[in-house]
Every structure is written in C-alpha cells, then in structure tokens.
C-alpha cells in the first residue's frame with residue numbers, strides 16, 4: 001500500500017518521515033498540503049496509508065483553518081499573535097473530516113487528534129482512565145472567575161493554558177502569595193491589549209497585565225490545572241517528552257529549564273535520560289513509562305502519541321501535563337537504532 005502524508009510541506013516532520021520511508025526502501029509518500037485540503041478538498045484516496053501531520057507553523061493554513069471553523073472570512077494574524085484558537089480547532093475538525101472522507105487507511109485517527117488537541121477534554125479522558133494528571137480547576141471564563149475558583153479550591157499556584165494551544169503559546173504559570181500579590185511567568189507578550197507569542201519567557205507581577213492576558217485568552221477557552229511541583233536536577237526543573245509508538249514508550253527526551261515551562265524551543269536544554277532515570281529510581285521510572293503506555297491505550301487506533309510527563313519534586317510520583325498528537329519531532333533520539341519516524345514506518349507494517 002502506498003504511503004501519503006497530509007501536512008505542511010515545509011514542516012520538518014514531513015521531511016524526516018519521508019527520509020525514514022526512503023531508508024526503509026519504500027517509494028516516497030505523496031504529500032497532500034493542508035493548504036490544498038482546506039482550499040480544494042484534495043485528499044488521499046482509498047488504497048493509501050495516510051499519516052496526518054501537523055497543520056501548524058504556516059500562517060496561511062492557520063487562516064484557512066480559522067475560516068473553515070468560523071464559516072467567515074478571516075484575516076491573517078499578525079506575526080506571533082495569539083488569536084482564534086477555538087475557530088482554528090473547529091477548522092481542524094472540518095479538515096480532518098475531509099481527510100477521513102477520502103477513504104485512505106489512517107495511521108492516526110481524527111477523533112484521537114481532536115481529543116489530544118482539546119486540553120480540557122484530553123484531561124478528562126486521562127483522568128477517567130485513572131492516569132495521574134494535575135487536578136483541573138474550573139470552568140474559568142475570565143480573570144475574575146479564575147481567581148474565584150482558585151480561592152474556592154484553596155489553590156494559590158496554577159497553570160493556565162489555552163484550551164487548544166500548543167508549544168507553550170499562551171500558557172501562564174501563575175502564583176498568588178499570602179498577601180494576594182500575583183506573579184505570572186509566561187511567553188506571552190502583552191502589547192496594547194493584544195497578545196503575542198514570544199520566545200522570551202517573562203514575568204508579570206502587575207495584576208492588570210495578568211488580568212488583561214487571561215481575559216484576552218479566555219474567549220477561546222481555558223484549561224486550568226494545579227501547578228504540579230516538577231522534579232529538578234541542579235538548578236533546573238525538568239519533564240519528559242515520551243513518544244509512544246505502537247504501544248511502546250521507546251523514545252524519550254529530557255527537557256530542562258530554569259523557568260516553569262520546559263518546551264525546548266523556548267531556549268531550554270535537553271538533559272540526560274540516564275541521569276533522570278537514576279534520580280527517579282527504576283520503580284518510579286517504570287511506573288512513569290507504564291503511565292505513558294496507558295495514555296497511548298486511550299488512543300488505541302492511533303500509531304503514535306507524544307506524552308509530556310512530569311516527575312514530582314522528590315521523585316515520588318508523576319503526572320501527565322498533556323498529550324501531543326504531533327509530538328514526534330525528536331531529532332537524533334534513537335531507540336534500538338531507529339528514530340521516531342523509522343519506528344513508525346516499521347510499526348505500521350507497510351506491505
């Protein structure tokens with residue numbers, strides 16, 4: 001069966017997957033750009049095995065998604081502006097339905113991609129499956145209700161995440177001290193009432209800015225969780241990205257940071273897997289990997305999932321921060337001599 005990819009042709013994942021296909025001696029997959037899926041509806045047909053890749057990192061595709069989702073013409077967002085998350089998610093649903101209607105054999109299921117991309121829903125699915133997650137608070141519709149649910153829960157430290165966000169865009173690590181003073185650490189840049197994603201993580205300690213950011217994010221949906229105290233090595237907190245392929249949690253990256261956000265594109269550093277495993281101890285490490293495998297079972301008809309896994313400070317216990325439908329970009333990370341793409345090509349047993 002021929003392989004096809006639905007994705008943005010300039011996306012590095014598409015190139016790396018294509019390279020893995022060629023290493024396996026298979027014909028190059030045809031790439032169906034998201035731009036065309038959304039504009040003209042051209043999708044892979046029956047008789048192809050289809051990898052659905054991320055529609056992200058392309059401003060034109062983002063605009064088309066928001067248009068498909070809202071049914072209204074959309075303007076291109078200014079570079080880095082955080083806008084239209086809910087409409088883009090609705091558009092993703094439309095685009096995925098088109099891909100499914102093409103009749104290809106899908107390696108990742110639209111319903112699973114949508115669940116993973118919807119943070120409140122994904123949290124509920126994991127929680128119902130008994131997988132450890134930080135407790136959720138809410139619902140939260142604006143800054144005032146955020147403070148009210150925090151007060152009601154007796155919770156002074158939370159993570160506020162856009163419901164349909166990724167790459168730490170719009171995420172705030174927020175703490176209120178005993179005197180009611182607030183501090184938020186985030187990559188959001190507030191500029192004249194608009195919010196932008198910025199690679200520099202900064203701290204806001206004036207309540208009016210924090211309230212302005214939360215109120216700007218809230219109409220597109222928020223997911224609020226207790227701040228899980230992450231384990232650290234030296235002066236850096238850390239978590240793991242674990243890619244589970246065909247049920248096997250084989251590829252692991254340690255992400256270490258001096259800020260509460262560990263996402264690597266924010267200038268954070270990879271850490272040593274062996275050092276983390278030694279610090280956690282075999283029993284806790286095995287329990288964490290077991291949780292990742294259980295996460296993948298929640299999405300059983302999807303070939304791979306990317307789990308963000310946090311160990312608790314002191315290394316007793318762990319929790320899942322989120323699950324990424326498009327979280328397999330771990331360049332240079334090998335398991336059994338294979339990168340995440342080789343492992344997928346081999347696990348989907350193309351013949």
Ligand SMILES: Nc1ncnc2c1ncn2[C@@H]1O[C@H](COP(=O)(O)OP(=O)(O)O)[C@@H](O)[C@H]1O
Nearest residue numbers: 134159166167168225226227228262263321322
């Ligand atoms: N409840 C939490 N407690 C502590 N840290 C968290 C929590 N949720 C997320 N984080 C940290 O914030 C970062 C971004 O959150 P994540 O849920 O992975 O969203 P995104 O889709 O933006 O990557 C993660 O790298 C993780 O380390």
Ligand SMILES: [Mg+2]
Nearest residue numbers: 167168308322
């Ligand atoms: Mg993440």
